[in-house]
Amino acid sequence: GGSVKDRVGANIIEQAEKRGEIKPGGTIVEATSGNTGVGLAIAAALKGYKTIFVMPDKMSNEKILLLRAYGAKVVITPTEAGPGDPRSYYEVAKKFAREVPNAILANQYHNPDNPQTHIESTGPEIWEQTDGKVTDVIIGIGTGGTITGVGRYLKAKNPNITIVGVDIEGSILTEIWQNNGIIPPGAYPKTYKVEGIGEDFLPSTMDIRVVDAIERAGDRESFLWARQLVRQEGIFAGGSSGSAIAGALKYCRKLSGDRLTVVILPDSGSRYLSKFYDDKWMREFGFLTMEFGEMSLGDLMIAKQNKTLYTATLGDSIRKVELVMRQHAISQLPVVDKDGALVGLIEEVDMLKHMLEEHNHSNDEPIDSLVQKAGAVYSPSTSLDDAMHSLTEGLALIIVDGNRPAGILTKIDVLDFVAGKI
Incomplete structure (x- = not known):
């Protein structure tokens, strides 16, 4: 499926089967930005389940078409509808789960199987592939499943490992984290274009206690970094990966050179060809109007071919x-x-x-x-x-x-x- 959510989708279904929550021929319903939906759709197709996915209207057409290719029913809701609004993708998904016979809500925002997936897979992979030398891990935050699972596993191995979240401007997860899990007065979400990270509430799958720091990224820098990533490094990644890179650069500039930092790039760029990989779309939303003079010297250093500094x-x-x-x-x-x-x-x-x-x-x-x-x-x-x-x-x-x-x-x-x- 091309994203970190593939492992979550498969595990949610497997655990629901073990608990007897879904019967053969049943329907899996989920509110998704697309990637968890794809992971669920793949596993559901293999196991013979039907799927219904509810998505905000800002999501890419590629994601919608991909889900439908797996046989899913896709329902689109207005992005601006927040939690509690009956038009929101959370509430519409709950309605389908209640009304469709033999249906379950995958419920990635509140399902403990979400972070548990990363405790059992992603966390151990990072630990093993760095030979236990990892010092910092940088992860975009949305449902909080990845950062919670990875953070819990790695901190159990070494409590000195720093877990850094990357939030998108417009989300209120940063304010919630700063306020010990409570939405502070005056914290209001704003719309943003990056898909898959940021929220207008605190999912119960996110354990803010494992997060040591949060860096913020904006839409434009996220998209520009994702575009630069594929052109300079050949890594074809999504917009939230650009956010992760932007946040990582801000964070890593504060570090000494003896750190081993891991950055998770959660999905492929193939789902965004009609969006930020399209120059026309970027210009339409004002993301390609940045003058060269606005570039920071730090960003120019990153782009420099030979970065070796002799002294x-x-x-x-x-x-x-x-x-x-x-x-x-x-x-x-x-x-x-x-x-x-x-x-x-x-x-x-x-x-x-x-x-x-x-x-x-x-x-x-x-x-x-x-x-x-x-x-x-x-x-x-x-x-x-x-x-x-x-x-x-x-x-x-x-x-x-x-x-x-x-x-x-x-x-x-x-x-x-x-x-x-x-």
Whole structure:
């Protein structure tokens, strides 16, 4: 089925059978954004059950057609109808489950089999495939099943593992998490285009106690990152995967380099070809109007082909630094102290001028007297517009995380990025 929800759909049906909740020839009903529906539809087709799925009208046509291809009945409801509204996809699904003979509601938002699936499968996979070295896991939150199951399993293995949720702007899950599971006064959901994450209530399948931090992503950055992911990495993923990448970048910029971070990309991009992979759709909703100047330097660093950062350290010899510059065809290096903090910049031209001066030189002569103050030091969140004056002055941009250099951007790096987008 192409999503993390395949394992949930199959397990929900298997557990319902074990408990005798569904009889042969019965009907499975679910309120779904599409992916759980596909997982249920596949298992139901194999086991001979009928399916009815209720979806908000913002979901992609590909998902609707895919569910119907499995023989499901698909009912569409208005996206703006919230919990408790009889028109909402939750309430319409409950109505079908009550009125259709021999029907059950899969109930992914309140079914403990949802997180249990990930306790038994996804969590152990992450632990085993990282040899138990995982330090951080970043997961989009919707029903909360994935983050709860993975979080419970991994924290039982190592309570120091950090579980990070990614919420979408417009959802109120962040506010609920910040308010210890209660919807705070003034927290109102807004509509958003990303499918599969975010909610306007707290599902009981989400255990907020396992979540250590939440990062938020917006529609536009989610879609742009998903599009960039397939073009740069060949990973064809959905919009909520773009949200996960956006949230992961915000979170990982705060980390030291010795962390092993896992990011879950929950579904395939094949279900969104008529939506955010379509330039016309993106322009219609204003998602392709971003000016290059609005890009952050951190995002430009991510897009840079060669991300390796070479530095010199106070006390290094001129010969050693010259060798690094020659080997890697670079003309300037950030200089750090013994603790890795940025102290300045050394340039090829300054070393040349020094070597041409009439005095005795030695192979181990240190660079310290040649280090210049770095005139263009910026944080990853700085926009290209705000740093452009430094580039026009011929300066390389040194990107720092705290006081440590994290990258360097030159005019040619920015030109390569812009040319590749035209």
